[in-house]
Amino acid sequence: MIKLHYFAGRGRAETTRWMLAACEIAFQNAVVQSPAELAALRVSGKLPFDQLPLLEIDNQCISQSTALIRYLARRGDFYGDNNNDALWCDMVAGTVADLAEAAMQAAFQADTGLAVSMMQSRLDKFGPRFESRLGQVGTGFIVGSRVTFADIVLASALTDYLELAPSCLQGYPLLTQLQTRITGLPGIARYLDSPERYPVPGDEYVMSVARVLQRPLPSHMADPNQFVVG
Ligand SMILES: N[C@@H](CCC(=O)N[C@@H](CS)C(=O)NCC(=O)O)C(=O)O
Known part of the structure; x- marks a missing residue:
């Protein structure tokens, strides 16, 4: 199964999800939910440039959202005629x-x-x-x-x-x-109606990203440093 590793939300992975859907490639969101899971990915050697999103496809681990959408565009013939x-x-x-x-x-x-x-x-x-x-x-x-x-x-x-x-x-x-x-389009319509499609991001998403990255929350949120370690 093709896996897309990212936080529990749209963010910088979303254009890749749309491209996978357009190509009608079935995929699974591999959700990074905790600092320990991110640390494990970092040491696994799977992250080419130590960042998410990470796509596991065609026996390789690839990253950079702009490269991912272009890879899928070439793979699915969505890059025009010339x-x-x-x-x-x-x-x-x-x-x-x-x-x-x-x-x-x-x-x-x-x-x-x-x-x-x-x-x-x-x-x-x-x-x-x-x-x-x-x-x-x-x-x-x-x-x-x-x-x-x-x-x-x-x-x-x-x-x-x-x-x-x-x-x-x-x-x-x-x-x-x-x-x-x-x-x-059939692939996109199916994706938008599927469990892989995340809702409009809200506070829960912002908190999950800050928790995984152990970084401060936006300053308007309660206890902005609650996930910062050390
Ligand atoms: N230009 C990259 C940006 C990737 C990026 O900033 N990823 C963040 C999460 S959205 C990340 O992995 N942060 C942790 C880190 O850089 O160590 C892309 O579009 O894929």
């Missing part, structure tokens, strides 16, 4: 990472209003560019005439945005269509 498509996939995926970061950090903010306003300013910056790109390409996809990993990571980020700010895509009909189309 070098120029691949370039645009990378440009879009890089911009999506800048958009997605605000949603990924939302659970760590002092309140939801602040988190949503940070997300809104990212969407105000990038949303019109994505919308206009979709208009120019004219196929319903952000690159070329079939699904690429750029569509998949974009739909993943948009889904995170919609969960926290349900009306945020008003005024973006093409982005709305793309999000609907990609979340309706």
Whole structure:
């Protein structure tokens, strides 16, 4: 079984989960729940660069979320039809990472209003560019005439945005269509409805990450140093 080692939540593993789903590759979340489990992974030699997420696939242990999604994109033929498509996939995926970061950090903010306003300013910056790109390409996809990993990571980020700010895509009909189309792909739809899909991250997730990494909680939380050792 293919294993994805990460904390008990979406975080930097989520784009890999979406790509596994798009490739229709069955996988298991291998949850790192305690400092001891992380320490065991660190000494196991499995972590190429001593970081999570870690994907065990094709008889190798691989890491770095941006490398993981590209590996799966090549494996599943989601990297476009030529070098120029691949370039645009990378440009879009890089911009999506800048958009997605605000949603990924939302659970760590002092309140939801602040988190949503940070997300809104990212969407105000990038949303019109994505919308206009979709208009120019004219196929319903952000690159070329079939699904690429750029569509998949974009739909993943948009889904995170919609969960926290349900009306945020008003005024973006093409982005709305793309999000609907990609979340309706059979592998993705199955994944989103499966136990491997984590809920919108909240305090519980923030605490589990801090506990495993033995690092401080965000300062607005009670007893921020409760997991810090020494
Ligand atoms: N650029 C890396 C960042 C990985 C990263 O920061 N991982 C964190 C968890 S989200 C980690 O492993 N922290 C523990 C450590 O660096 O020792 C990626 O996208 O995969």
